[in-house]
Amino acid sequence: MIVVGILALVFASAVLLVLGTAEIASVSSRRRAILSGVVDEPTTTWQGRVAAWDRSFVRTRLGGAVQRQLLLAGEEERSPTLVVAVASVGGIVLAWVLAVGLAPVFALAGLAGAVVGVRAWLSRAQDRRNEAFVAQMPELARVLSNATGAGLSIASAITLASDELNAPAGVELGRVAARLRFGASLDTAMREMEDRLPSREVSVLVSTLLVSSRSGGSLVSALRDIADTLDDRKEIRREIRTTLAQASVTGYIVIGMGVGILFLLNLVQPGTVEAMTEHWVGRGALVVAGALYTAGFVAIRRMTRIER
Numbered sequence: 001m002i003v004v005g006i007l008a009l010v011f012a013s014a015v016l017l018v019l020g021t022a023e024i025a026s027v028s029s030r031r032r033a034i035l036s037g038v039v040d041e042p043t044t045t046w047q048g049r050v051a052a053w054d055r056s057f058v059r060t061r062l063g064g065a066v067q068r069q070l071l072l073a074g075e076e077e078r079s080p081t082l083v084v085a086v087a088s089v090g091g092i093v094l095a096w097v098l099a100v101g102l103a104p105v106f107a108l109a110g111l112a113g114a115v116v117g118v119r120a121w122l123s124r125a126q127d128r129r130n131e132a133f134v135a136q137m138p139e140l141a142r143v144l145s146n147a148t149g150a151g152l153s154i155a156s157a158i159t160l161a162s163d164e165l166n167a168p169a170g171v172e173l174g175r176v177a178a179r180l181r182f183g184a185s186l187d188t189a190m191r192e193m194e195d196r197l198p199s200r201e202v203s204v205l206v207s208t209l210l211v212s213s214r215s216g217g218s219l220v221s222a223l224r225d226i227a228d229t230l231d232d233r234k235e236i237r238r239e240i241r242t243t244l245a246q247a248s249v250t251g252y253i254v255i256g257m258g259v260g261i262l263f264l265l266n267l268v269q270p271g272t273v274e275a276m277t278e279h280w281v282g283r284g285a286l287v288v289a290g291a292l293y294t295a296g297f298v299a300i301r302r303m304t305r306i307e308r
Contacts, residue, residue, distance in 0.1 A: 063084075140169050205226060
C-alpha cells in the first residue's frame with residue numbers, strides 16, 4: 001500500500017513537472033514573441049532597417065538638413081537615407097554617361113548635376129506645397145472667420161480648421177494645434193508655421209491672427225477681407241504664370257539643346273569633345289559656353305519667378 005502511494009506521488013510529481021515545464025516554455029515563448037515584436041521586428045524587416053538607418057543618419061548635420069528639407073517640401077514620409085542613396089546612385093550613373101558620352105572630365109559635372117537635381121526637386125516640391133497652401137488660404141480664412149464669428153477662440157478655430165481642410169493646410173494647422181495643446185504659445189506655433197511656409201500671404205494671415213489675439217479687434221471682418229483679397233491674387237498669379245509659361249519653356253529647351261549639341265558632335269566625330277578638353281582653346285570655349293548657359297538659366301529663373 002505504501003509502495004502504491006509512493007508510485008502515485010511519483011506519478012503526480014512527474015505530471016506536475018511536465019505541466020510546469022510546459023507552462024514555463026509557453027511563458028518564455030510568449031515573452032520572446034513580445035520582445036521580438038517590440039525590439040527585434042523593426043530591425044529585421046526592410047522597413048525596420050531603413051528606419052534604423054534614418055535614426056542614425058538624421059543625427060548628422062547632412063541628415064538633419066535633408067530631413068528638414070523633406071519636411072518643408074511635404075515629403076516627410078520619405079526616408080532621408082533613401083533620398084541620399086538615390087541621389088548618389090543617380091550622380092554616379094550621370095557621371096558615367098557624361099564621361100563615356102562626352103569626356104572623362106564631365107564626370108564631375110554629372111556628380112554636381114545630381115546634387116543640383118535633388119536640390120531643385122526639393123525646391124520645386126516646396127514651391128508646389130506653398131502654392132497649394134496659398135490656394136487654400138481663402139477657404140482657410142473663411143473657416144477661421146466663421147469659427148471665430150461663432151464665438152470660438154483662435155486656438156479652437158485653428159483646431160476646427162485642421163479637421164475641415166485637406167492637406168497641406170489641414171496638416172499644417174494640425175501641427176499648430178498640436179503645439180498649442182503641448183503648451184506652446186500661439187505666437188510661437190504660428191511663427192513656426194510661417195517658417196515652414198514662407199510667403200507674403202501666410203505672413204499677412206499670421207500677423208492678423210497674432211494682432212487680434214493680443215489687442216482684439218474685428219477679426220471676422222479682417223479674415224473675410226483677406227479671403228477676398230487672396231481670391232483676387234490667386235487669379236492674377238494664374239494669369240501671370242500662363243503668360244510666362246511659353247517663354248520659360250522655350251528658354252529651357254534652348255539650354256538643353258546646348259548639351260545635346262555636344263553629344264551630337266561626339267556622335268558625328270567620336271572624340272571631338274575629349275579633344276577639346278585637351279587643348280586650352282577648347283577648354284576656354286567650353287568654360288565660356290557653360291558660363292553663358294548657366295547665366296541664361298539663372299536669368300530665366302529670375303525673370304519668370306513669381307515672388308511669394
